[in-house]
Amino acid sequence: MESHFSDLIILLASGINQRRMYFDDHPKVQAVSHEFTTRLRGMIKDNGSDEFSIGVHSGKFIRQGKYLVGPSIAGRSLIEFAELLGCGGFSFRLPLAMVDVATFFRVGAAQKDKLANLEDARALFAANGIEHIELTVSLREEGDMEKAEGGPESAAEADFMAADFAPLLDVYQALYETVSTNNLSISRNDEVDMSGARTSGEKLAGSSDMGAMDVMQFMRYPDYDSYTIGHSVRVAALSAMVGRELGWSPESLAELATAGLVHDLGKGRVPEEILFKAGKLTPEEMKIVQSHPAAGAQILMASGEQSPLIISSAWGHHIREDGRGYPVMPEWYVHSSAASLIHVCDVFEALTAVRPYKAPMSPRRAFDIMLKDKGVFHPRILAALIRSTGLYPPGSEVMLSDQRKAVVVARGREMDCPLVRVTHDPAGLPIARSNQPAIQLKNGEELEIEEFLVVGVTEENPSRPLQEEDLITCDYFS
Numbered sequence: 001m002e003s004h005f006s007d008l009i010i011l012l013a014s015g016i017n018q019r020r021m022y023f024d025d026h027p028k029v030q031a032v033s034h035e036f037t038t039r040l041r042g043m044i045k046d047n048g049s050d051e052f053s054i055g056v057h058s059g060k061f062i063r064q065g066k067y068l069v070g071p072s073i074a075g076r077s078l079i080e081f082a083e084l085l086g087c088g089g090f091s092f093r094l095p096l097a098m099v100d101v102a103t104f105f106r107v108g109a110a111q112k113d114k115l116a117n118l119e120d121a122r123a124l125f126a127a128n129g130i131e132h133i134e135l136t137v138s139l140r141e142e143g144d145m146e147k148a149e150g151g152p153e154s155a156a157e158a159d160f161m162a163a164d165f166a167p168l169l170d171v172y173q174a175l176y177e178t179v180s181t182n183n184l185s186i187s188r189n190d191e192v193d194m195s196g197a198r199t200s201g202e203k204l205a206g207s208s209d210m211g212a213m214d215v216m217q218f219m220r221y222p223d224y225d226s227y228t229i230g231h232s233v234r235v236a237a238l239s240a241m242v243g244r245e246l247g248w249s250p251e252s253l254a255e256l257a258t259a260g261l262v263h264d265l266g267k268g269r270v271p272e273e274i275l276f277k278a279g280k281l282t283p284e285e286m287k288i289v290q291s292h293p294a295a296g297a298q299i300l301m302a303s304g305e306q307s308p309l310i311i312s313s314a315w316g317h318h319i320r321e322d323g324r325g326y327p328v329m330p331e332w333y334v335h336s337s338a339a340s341l342i343h344v345c346d347v348f349e350a351l352t353a354v355r356p357y358k359a360p361m362s363p364r365r366a367f368d369i370m371l372k373d374k375g376v377f378h379p380r381i382l383a384a385l386i387r388s389t390g391l392y393p394p395g396s397e398v399m400l401s402d403q404r405k406a407v408v409v410a411r412g413r414e415m416d417c418p419l420v421r422v423t424h425d426p427a428g429l430p431i432a433r434s435n436q437p438a439i440q441l442k443n444g445e446e447l448e449i450e451e452f453l454v455v456g457v458t459e460e461n462p463s464r465p466l467q468e469e470d471l472i473t474c475d476y477f478s
Helices: 002-021 027-047 069-074 076-085 098-110 118-127 145-149 152-157 162-187 194-205 224-245 250-262 265-269 283-289 292-302 308-316 337-352 363-372 379-389 468-477
Strands: 051-057 060-063 066-068 089-093 133-136 397-400 405-410 419-424 438-440 449-452
Touching (some): 002 066, 002 069, 002 076, 002 098, 002 162, 002 224, 027 051, 027 098, 051 076, 066 069, 069 076, 076 098, 118 133, 162 194, 194 250, 224 250, 224 337, 250 337, 292 308, 308 337, 337 363, 363 379
Antiparallel strands (some): 419 438
């Protein structure tokens, strides 16, 4: 149920973003309106209720006393809308129609200035004919923050990762917003904001806690808009982590993180009916998809970008170490280590991330596939990725052999023995955050990781070599 709740939030934010690009009756705006309305009705029916409420507090989404990490990253546009309105959230109630949702998107996309008070915000909704979406009072105005955030009991049932993610939330929100803004600019044939991308890359590279938690492990992708943006954010985070493992300088790490954020800009030049095609691509369609690295480099140079690292990463992030891939390398081209690094992280992200169209692979499965073909990836960089994440990246949820659930806090000296924090007892009951024990797993001891807990994770054919279709899938969908 929690996943459905998160999906609805991300769909609302996506609808506002889509409306900024298109008009009310545009198929993409209508599609998000229909998807949200349909899912909302289904969830309300299952709950036996007649409404669905979202709380907003301190730049985050909140529900029943818990902060929601993934939606707070992907849903920044909806958070900003609530802040401009001066409200504490939104309540959607039946009978809600698509026209209500589409109007909500239009008002959310158009609102630029902060309103004087909640009464003015409610008057704005009334003037636009929004009848079934209510603006709720700020939690602070109600004096109900303690109740909303809950005590130890509600914290035990809440998002047990929120406290760990809090220092990184602003960083990830900025990354997500940077990619979203630049995607919007490309759709309008406007210049990309490289200054903003660089600022976000510097924040990411300068985050001392970056290796502590992989926030994007907890992202859900109910629509194409969210996972295409999330891909670049996670590639940037992985790239910074691997660069740090390799000993790159702080300045190079900032450029590398920026390169991860903008490496796929060229996909904005690929028609959506090809980029999101459900079936196999025709040879001509594949050529169009394979044009995106060169298009991305051209977009960057047209924006005035002069960094060889950033431009070469966009141009060469689909070139294999054996010279195959695309674009075809001219004789004079020297493949950059940055492009090789982005390539490794790009494929790993595509294989392990949750997508609407495929189950994710566990890191162990992804590494096994990537290691089988010696000609695809730079061996030293791939080794650095494996060292920096371990077989269980920080932020991963796992089941221990004694049937307790835990979250990976940090890699250990041994690849399969990370430091974990136990979050649920053997009966599946949550443990209060203050009582969650930290355990350093060790080989040869009875307690070990039994299962990698990702919904739909696939482990079949663990020894199958990397196939061309694996790389095509990564190129096509990542």
